[in-house]
Amino acid sequence: MEKRVIVLMGPAGAGKSSVASYLKKRWGIPQVITHTTRQMRTGEINGRDYYFESPTSFKKNHYLEKVEYSGHQYGSSHEGLLAGWQQNRLISIVLDTKGAATYRQELGQRAWLWYITVSDVTVLEKRLEKRGDQSAAIQKRLHSTEFKRDLVLPKILKNDANVVINDDWEKTKKVVDALVEGFESD
Ligand SMILES: Nc1ncnc2c1ncn2[C@@H]1O[C@H](COP(=O)(O)OP(=O)(O)OP(=O)(O)O)[C@@H](O)[C@H]1O
Numbered sequence: 001m002e003k004r005v006i007v008l009m010g011p012a013g014a015g016k017s018s019v020a021s022y023l024k025k026r027w028g029i030p031q032v033i034t035h036t037t038r039q040m041r042t043g044e045i046n047g048r049d050y051y052f053e054s055p056t057s058f059k060k061n062h063y064l065e066k067v068e069y070s071g072h073q074y075g076s077s078h079e080g081l082l083a084g085w086q087q088n089r090l091i092s093i094v095l096d097t098k099g100a101a102t103y104r105q106e107l108g109q110r111a112w113l114w115y116i117t118v119s120d121v122t123v124l125e126k127r128l129e130k131r132g133d134q135s136a137a138i139q140k141r142l143h144s145t146e147f148k149r150d151l152v153l154p155k156i157l158k159n160d161a162n163v164v165i166n167d168d169w170e171k172t173k174k175v176v177d178a179l180v181e182g183f184e185s186d
């Protein structure tokens, strides 16, 4: 059966990383770890949450796609994707919507698009605060063009994406379970 990568996209704070962690814990679906030049947040671990890079080391990898988001570089490597697929039929990756569009263009239906969002966008700032992000970083992010762009699912992905409204974590887990079960029984 065909391999797929679950592409988790959506606004900052909506719960993309939380869903990726749940997919790993509940379903054994590993996450492709991407690269970034941003500073590590408290509790983050190099190699688990990201490969944290300097501007110089960032340039040395082979990226399927890379973007700038709120003033920092982010990129997903060909090697990471292929290594994930070597061991697993289903893997996940967390991307912004620009990266998700590139994944769809490059991988076609092998990129399984999930747009994670909330019904009330005012909760996003509160979630970032609760996560412990620095207030200057939160404000910079909330005012970035990338944050504003990702509040809406891009038109070109609209017909192809599963929309997961992550207002209530218990409900979200059930939606995620149903999506994975549908794939497993295919
Ligand atoms: N349904 C929920 N209800 C309340 N809090 C939640 C819910 N889902 C996730 N969170 C919390 O919100 C915060 C942001 O979640 P997460 O880091 O998964 O978001 P994200 O979309 O990956 O954000 P970013 O793009 O900024 O990295 C975390 O502290 C997480 O525990």
Ligand SMILES: Nc1nc2c(ncn2[C@@H]2O[C@H](COP(=O)(O)O)[C@@H](O)[C@H]2O)c(=O)[nH]1
Pocket (backbone or CB within 6 Å): 008, 009, 010, 011, 012, 016, 034, 035, 038, 065, 066, 067, 069, 074, 075, 076, 094, 095, 096, 097, 098, 099, 100
């Ligand atoms: N296009 C890509 N987007 C990525 C990649 N790695 C992460 N991201 C997205 O960046 C923003 C910011 O992430 P954060 O961890 O600093 O909050 C978020 O939307 C991620 O989904 C990547 O390799 N390519």
